Amino acid sequence: MFKPTSALFSGLLWKTPWRLSSPQKARQRKRLRAVDQVVDTLSAALSRQGKTTKAVERWYAEMPREEEMLPKDKYTLFDKKEKSYRKSIHKLPKWTRVSQRVNPPGF
Amino acid sequence: MSYFRVQLIRSAIGLPRRSTDVLKALGLKKRMGIVFHPVSPSVAGQIMKVKELVSVQEVDRALTKQEVRLERKPDPGYYVEKSGVDERAELSGH
Numbered sequence: 001m002f003k004p005t006s007a008l009f010s011g012l013l014w015k016t017p018w019r020l021s022s023p024q025k026a027r028q029r030k031r032l033r034a035v036d037q038v039v040d041t042l043s044a045a046l047s048r049q050g051k052t053t054k055a056v057e058r059w060y061a062e063m064p065r066e067e068e069m070l071p072k073d074k075y076t077l078f079d080k081k082e083k084s085y086r087k088s089i090h091k092l093p094k095w096t097r098v099s100q101r102v103n104p105p106g107f
Numbered sequence: 108m109s110y111f112r113v114q115l116i117r118s119a120i121g122l123p124r125r126s127t128d129v130l131k132a133l134g135l136k137k138r139m140g141i142v143f144h145p146v147s148p149s150v151a152g153q154i155m156k157v158k159e160l161v162s163v164q165e166v167d168r169a170l171t172k173q174e175v176r177l178e179r180k181p182d183p184g185y186y187v188e189k190s191g192v193d194e195r196a197e198l199s200g201h
Contacts, residue, residue, distance in 0.1 A: 038158045042151045045109060045165040053148035055155035097117055097159050
């Protein structure tokens with residue numbers, strides 16, 4: 001049966017959903033925890049030798065852990081062009097491979 | 108002396124040139140490739156640059172390439188009790 005949808009009527013039309021599905025959100029949490037775990041491993045290994053490094057210290061000083069983050073920050077990011085100043089995180093290019101955890105000051 | 112066992116889980120395709128270069132510097136060429144580096148602040152800094160792409164473990168010693176391959180080998184399901192050469196030697200001894 002032909003179902004007239006905008007994707008079929010026009011030539012190239014990509015339909016990106018405006019929000020994440022719950023499995024996408026679960027995978028996002030998993031990725032956040034994986035990054036936390038990498039940093040923890042580095043920090044633990046270095047501290048066992050009595051050393052530390054700036055990148056790790058800075059991460060702990062600036063970045064919240066997955067369990068400390070609000071759902072708002074896990075799944076959305078700041079965008080000045082949106083009416084609500086937030087858009088879903090999957091609009092961020094390469095969003096599964098970049099760390100996006102904090103908001104600009106005041107947001 | 109302990110080592111970082113670094114495995115490339117996600118590729119750096121489409122990411123800034125810097126991340127590809129850091130992976131190259133660490134010796135990670137393909138996805139699922141494993142490298143060992145001694146624990147040091149400079150290596151930790153390099154891993155921090157690509158922390159979203161790799162998984163890291165701290166291990167006591169660096170495995171050789173052959174040992175890493177053997178880890179992946181499945182259990183054959185049998186073990187050799189005695190080899191034919193040993194058995195023949197035993198028989199001829201009697």
